[in-house]
Amino acid sequence: MQDLAVLFKGNNFQRLMGGLGVTLELSLISVALSVVLGLAVGVLMTLKNPVIHALMRLWLETVRIVPQLVLLFLVYFGLAKTFNLQLSGEAAAVIVFTFWGAGEMGDLVRGAITSIPAHQRESAAALGLTKAQSWRYVLLPQAARRLIPQAINLATRMIKTTSLVMLIGVVEVLKVGSQIIDAARYDAPQAAVWIYAVVFFLYFFACWPISLAAGWLEKKWS
Amino acid sequence: MDTEFMRKFLPMYVKAAGLTLRLGAAGILLSLVVGAVCCWVRFAKVPVVRRVAGAYIELARNTPLLVQLFFLYFGLPKVGIKLSAETCAVTGLTFLGGAYMAEALRSGMEAVDPVQNEAGLCLGLTPAQNLRFVILPQALATAIPAIGANAVFLIKETSVFSAVALVDLMYVAKDLIGMYYKTDEALLMLTVAYLALLLPLSIAFSLLERRLRHAGFGRAV
Numbered sequence: 001m002q003d004l005a006v007l008f009k010g011n012n013f014q015r016l017m018g019g020l021g022v023t024l025e026l027s028l029i030s031v032a033l034s035v036v037l038g039l040a041v042g043v044l045m046t047l048k049n050p051v052i053h054a055l056m057r058l059w060l061e062t063v064r065i066v067p068q069l070v071l072l073f074l075v076y077f078g079l080a081k082t083f084n085l086q087l088s089g090e091a092a093a094v095i096v097f098t099f100w101g102a103g104e105m106g107d108l109v110r111g112a113i114t115s116i117p118a119h120q121r122e123s124a125a126a127l128g129l130t131k132a133q134s135w136r137y138v139l140l141p142q143a144a145r146r147l148i149p150q151a152i153n154l155a156t157r158m159i160k161t162t163s164l165v166m167l168i169g170v171v172e173v174l175k176v177g178s179q180i181i182d183a184a185r186y187d188a189p190q191a192a193v194w195i196y197a198v199v200f201f202l203y204f205f206a207c208w209p210i211s212l213a214a215g216w217l218e219k220k221w222s
Numbered sequence: 223m224d225t226e227f228m229r230k231f232l233p234m235y236v237k238a239a240g241l242t243l244r245l246g247a248a249g250i251l252l253s254l255v256v257g258a259v260c261c262w263v264r265f266a267k268v269p270v271v272r273r274v275a276g277a278y279i280e281l282a283r284n285t286p287l288l289v290q291l292f293f294l295y296f297g298l299p300k301v302g303i304k305l306s307a308e309t310c311a312v313t314g315l316t317f318l319g320g321a322y323m324a325e326a327l328r329s330g331m332e333a334v335d336p337v338q339n340e341a342g343l344c345l346g347l348t349p350a351q352n353l354r355f356v357i358l359p360q361a362l363a364t365a366i367p368a369i370g371a372n373a374v375f376l377i378k379e380t381s382v383f384s385a386v387a388l389v390d391l392m393y394v395a396k397d398l399i400g401m402y403y404k405t406d407e408a409l410l411m412l413t414v415a416y417l418a419l420l421l422p423l424s425i426a427f428s429l430l431e432r433r434l435r436h437a438g439f440g441r442a443v
Contacts, residue, residue, distance in 0.1 A: 064374070065420045066413060067381035069392060074409055081405035156284065163286035167385060174289060181296075193297035200289050207284035 003188035007198060012180050019176030020202055026093050026172070027159040033094070034101025034158070035151065041102055042109020056106070063103040069164050071096045076168045089170035093162065101158055105151060112147035113139075145221040152214035156207040163203070174199055228407050231398060235415050238394045243419060245308065245388075246377040249315030253376065254369075256316055257323025264324075265331060275324070282321035288382045290314045295386040311383045315376055322372045330365025331357070363434040370427025374420055381416075391415050 007013055045056045063071075076092040079085040087095070116139055124134035166175040177199045184191045260275040282290075294310040305313065334357055342352035384393035395412040399405050 061424075065378075065424060066416055067378040067392075069381040070409075070412055070416055073392075073395065074413065077399060077405050078409045081403075160284070160286040163288040164382065166288075167382075174292065178292070178296075190300045192300045193293070196289065196293040196297040200285050200293055203285045203289055204281060208280060211280070211284055 003184075003190040004194040004198075006180060006184045006188040006191045007195065009184070015176050016173060016180065016198070016202075019171065019173035020206070022090075022170065022172040023162050023174075024159070024206065026090060026097070026165065026170070027155070027162050030094050030097035030101055030162075031155045031158050033098040034105045034154075037098065037102035038105025038151075039109055041106030042113065045106050045110035046113050060103050060107055063100040068096060068100055068161050069167065071100065072164060072168050089165060089168045092168060093165040093170060097158055097161065100161075101154065104154055108147055108150045108154065109143075112143040112150075115146055116142050149214045149218035149221070152210055152217070156210045156214070159207050159210075160203065173202060223410070224404060224407055227402070227404050228411060231394075231408075231411070234394050234398075235391065235411050238389055238391045239415050239419060241388065242377070242380050242383075242390045245311050245315065245383065245390075246380045248312050249319055249380070250373050250376050252312065252316040253319025253323045253372070256320030257325075257327050260320065260324035261327040261331065264328065279321040279324055282317050283325070287314055287318050287379050288385060290317055291382065291386050307383075307386050307388050310386055311380070311388055315379065318379065319372065319376045322375070323369065326365050326368035326372055327361070329368060330361035330363075333364040334360045366427070366434050367431050370424070370431065373427065374424055377420055377423065378416075 007016070041056070044052055045060075047053065072092060075096050076087060076089060079087060079092075120138055120142065121134060124138040129137065162172065163174050166172055166178075171179075177195045181192045181195050260279060263271050263275045291310060291314045294305060294314055295307065298305065338356055338360065339352060342356040343349070347356065380390060381392045383390045384396060387393075391412055395408045398408040402408075
């Protein structure tokens, strides 16, 4: 237990929090970009054009099936080798997570839009609402209620997935954790179990409130 | 592209894919068991245990597998609990997957109208028969898409096993890049390997989903 004290030795604690900052910053940028792009992608996905439909389908299946770590390797190592494009680990991470997140978000948007029964649109038209009004007052509020809890869940998944970026050399919370453990190898041989437990709970307390909010909204709006 | 190189190292990928599949399958099956137990505990409202299951689900769903694995593989040996890399991998995958499966099964169970249960009992079915012939077929049909998505998700998650020194697909690719600098070939084979593993699984689940749609009751869902 006394090895837990390593956490507060020197500036270890600040460094770990700094690492958490990197994790959250990468997630936040990726989530924000994914939401913006995903809204546009989702609308594209509802179009009947067969070419667009096939392309969107291909994209979605790709990000669903290829592991995020493989995508990270493709962008980080593959681009560097093939196109001599030397991206930083952070840039590769944001590109991959946005590529993945926008696809998933697009599908959620598509699901939310198509889940609204056709009679809602028809009733709005019958009541004399213009197209813009029917979106503003009838369709979007219903789509948003379905979408927001799911989008929040996607955000927690993205935060968790950022732990992979340590494997392409980004120094985030997990990496700082292992650095602290390595540095204290002789003074505190049991530090690993404590530090990794701390990192575990840091992730938990970053994601859990967000998950709770999603669950609460889902219940409230269902 | 160096096809000679790719042919030469194909067996390594096949072997690694075997490991990925074996550990993934073990993790998925154990996750279903853990998920079913958690789901039952919560539905049967077993006191205390139910709270524990709830806490477990929240913990597992809100933390990354990589951190769980580091704790199991690098952390626990320091306090005297030594597990092999494979045991760590399957334990971690089950810890994560069990919570996801529990949620999938719960949403299936909740989708069954309570009237179905009452009607079954009125018809003289025993509770066990009722569960077997009335509740489960409907609940599973609703849960299958989520179970399938979780299975694909868990196999994808196995890609972090290389971080605890297991020779999986990711590990082989990293190794080949490091040794021969054949980045393109190694990454192409890596991607193809995951597609070969996961596309059939994904397609199989969507077929199964279509077959089980009878539970929509009255309308096509």
